Amino acid sequence: MSHDDEQPARAWRLVLETIEADLLQGRLGPGDRLPSERELASSLGVGRSSVREALRVLEVLGLIRTGSGSGPTSGAIITATPRGALSSVLRLQVAARAFPFDDVVEARLMLESAVVERLAADPDRELDDVWDLLRAMDAPDLSREEFLALDQQMHGALAEATGNAVVAATMAGLRTSVEAYVLDGAARIPDWEGAAAGLRREHRAILDAVEAGDGAGARQLVRDHIAGYWARVGMSPSR
Structure with a gap:
């Protein structure tokens, strides 16, 4: 050159x-x-x-x-909202295989576990937006894509509830970066209605534990929830 x-x-x-x-x-x-x-x-x-x-x-x-x-x-x-930048970078890094899929899932497990544990310890937590999204996910005529979009918003709302902008932005980036994998995995589930019902129960159990101030319980439930989804679709991380 x-x-x-x-x-x-x-x-x-x-x-x-x-x-x-x-x-x-x-x-x-x-x-x-x-x-x-x-x-x-x-x-x-x-x-x-x-x-x-x-x-x-x-x-x-x-x-x-x-x-x-x-x-x-x-x-x-x-821009006043630079969160899109982080989401874009993470999505591109995963697509380019600069960040292994396993690492992204593990990072999300660590971060989201910390999110629910912190919320459980916060007596001033505000979770109305999270509960609203859970109720929206009860609609009987949701497509898989609509259900998963609400699921993504619900997990994002949990991160937002911490009041920590960096945590919320990182969570958004991690979830956006594996969005295609989530959709692809859902398409492989033969009994989607049964799977969606199970995801609803898991979401409510997590929120109930947070509301009860049970940080350790909420942490375990959210780890089981995330890892369980990937196991169900045959994409369990290797560690």
Whole structure:
């Protein structure tokens, strides 16, 4: 590769590193607008094509949103909800086999076990959203896909209930990263109605243990619930 070939790659990375530094040092934050492509190119001494490439990467990662034209919605704006970035990175890493499936499942077991244990110990926990989702899962005419979407939301709501944004974002990323495996596994279950009834019972048992303040019980139940699903569909992690 020639020196000239390396320059564009270095240039767009320079743009990324500059924006990253501004975020880390508080010069930029959610809702702030980035300088225009022309201003970034001029201040950093790079071509506008390099700026556009860096902005495309940031948008794919969910860190910015861009609008065309002029006015308050134009240009690139730092998003207020960077959780999508983490979900995207984890999903892509799993798809590229950079993170083994077993590691993702084990990470979810560890994290979600800690979530229910913490909620069980918190007398001020608010679980109304979780119970609402469980009741929604009782609808008799749900398809597998609809049921599993509600299931995903329910587990996400548990993480949200901790009040810890990093835990909630990580949980969302872990669940999103194995979504295709979950759907594929569900399609292999011959008695879906029976399986769904079992999942409902397990969900309620977990919530009942949390509400009773039984952290150890909730922890074991959630581990059995997650590991049991993968065993049922023939995709048990190797450890």
